[in-house]
Amino acid sequence: MSEIILHQYPQSPFAEKVRLMLGFKGLPWRAVDIPRWMPKPDLMPLTGGYRKTPVMQIGADIFCDSACIARELERRYPSIPLFPEGTHGVGRMLGAWADSVLFFDVVGTVFGTHGDSAPKELKEDRYRFSDGMIDLARYKDDQAHIRSQLQAHVFWLEHSFDDGREYFVGRKPSYTDFCVYASMWMLMNRVPELGFFSEAPRLRGWLERMAAIGHGMHRPMDAKEALSVAHAAQPDTISVSNPDSPVGLQPGTRVSVSADDYGKDPVLGYLLGLNAQRIVIRRGDPVVGEVNVHFPRAGFRIVPA
Numbered sequence: 029m030s031e032i033i034l035h036q037y038p039q040s041p042f043a044e045k046v047r048l049m050l051g052f053k054g055l056p057w058r059a060v061d062i063p064r065w066m067p068k069p070d071l072m073p074l075t076g077g078y079r080k081t082p083v084m085q086i087g088a089d090i091f092c093d094s095a096c097i098a099r100e101l102e103r104r105y106p107s108i109p110l111f112p113e114g115t116h117g118v119g120r121m122l123g124a125w126a127d128s129v130l131f132f133d134v135v136g137t138v139f140g141t142h143g144d145s146a147p148k149e150l151k152e153d154r155y156r157f158s159d160g161m162i163d164l165a166r167y168k169d170d171q172a173h174i175r176s177q178l179q180a181h182v183f184w185l186e187h188s189f190d191d192g193r194e195y196f197v198g199r200k201p202s203y204t205d206f207c208v209y210a211s212m213w214m215l216m217n218r219v220p221e222l223g224f225f226s227e228a229p230r231l232r233g234w235l236e237r238m239a240a241i242g243h244g245m246h247r248p249m250d251a252k253e254a255l256s257v258a259h260a261a262q263p264d265t266i267s268v269s270n271p272d273s274p275v276g277l278q279p280g281t282r283v284s285v286s287a288d289d290y291g292k293d294p295v296l297g298y299l300l301g302l303n304a305q306r307i308v309i310r311r312g313d314p315v316v317g318e319v320n321v322h323f324p325r326a327g328f329r330i331v332p333a
């Protein structure tokens with residue numbers, strides 16, 4: 029079976045979410061380090077334009093977005109579940125809150141505190157990437173408000189443990205924990221001096237339990253090797269259908285898929301499958317040949333191309 033290849037870089041919190049999920053499931057994986065900002069010449073042949081981090085590759089199947097990666101890891105390797113019974117709905121809902129609201133509290137706090145020392149390329153890239161939302165000067169000016177939002181949300185997190193539970197949605201780690209961990213990991217590592225955890229002892233205990241999960245067995249892979257892996261592999265046969273989809277697109281239609289929040293670069297291809305949770309397209313590329321590109325349904329726009 030093809031190896032799990034994660035296209036990532038060490039500082040990325042969403043990559044950290046996936047690294048820890050891989051460690052939790054005990055899966056060996058290969059790490060391709062990608063650039064932190066554009067251009068990303070060895071990623072584009074695989075994704076067709078999607079540039080966010082991380083991206084998972086298994087053979088000629090490419091999974092964009094950590095939510096999509098989590099779903100696929102669960103589908104292929106269910107024995108240690110990320111979505112134990114009862115967490116499929118609430119786990120994903122809380123995860124989506126952590127991946128958006130909580131994440132941007134932390135981004136605003138980190139970049140508003142240390143933005144002056146960030147590389148110029150990073151500042152410019154993130155400003156363009158987010159259509160002006162990630163604006164380090166604005167974050168700096170608005171620090172009091174941003175930090176007060178983060179403080180309010182850290183309070184919610186701390187009080188989630190009031191009934192003695194050890195994880196957010198039950199007695200074992202599940203998807204929500206990995207989503208929240210990504211942002212808390214960034215906060216803990218990038219602005220420890222702000223003391224956000226000083227009034228949150230149970231959150232600190234949870235952070236230690238989560239960190240102890242680790243990243244599992246992994247080895248680096250050269251980006252060019254990952255391209256060869258895709259070229260040599262056949263994309264999976266997909267059977268996903270939803271004839272009642274509100275967008276009314278039929279398999280085989282040429283479509284454009286893009287994130288609807290930030291990093292909206294479109295990916296073009298032929299629709300293979302669409303349902304309430306997944307979008308899968310097939311695209312051809314001179315470097316890697318035919319690949320399937322997978323996206324989550326929530327948070328992605330699909331239109332005829």
Ligand SMILES: N[C@@H](CCC(=O)N[C@@H](CS)C(=O)NCC(=O)O)C(=O)O
Binds near residue numbers: 064065066092095127
């Ligand atoms: N919804 C996406 C968000 C990913 C995301 O925002 N990643 C950040 C890094 S942590 C990013 O792409 N930054 C720009 C880049 O890496 O080029 C996911 O869950 O994977």
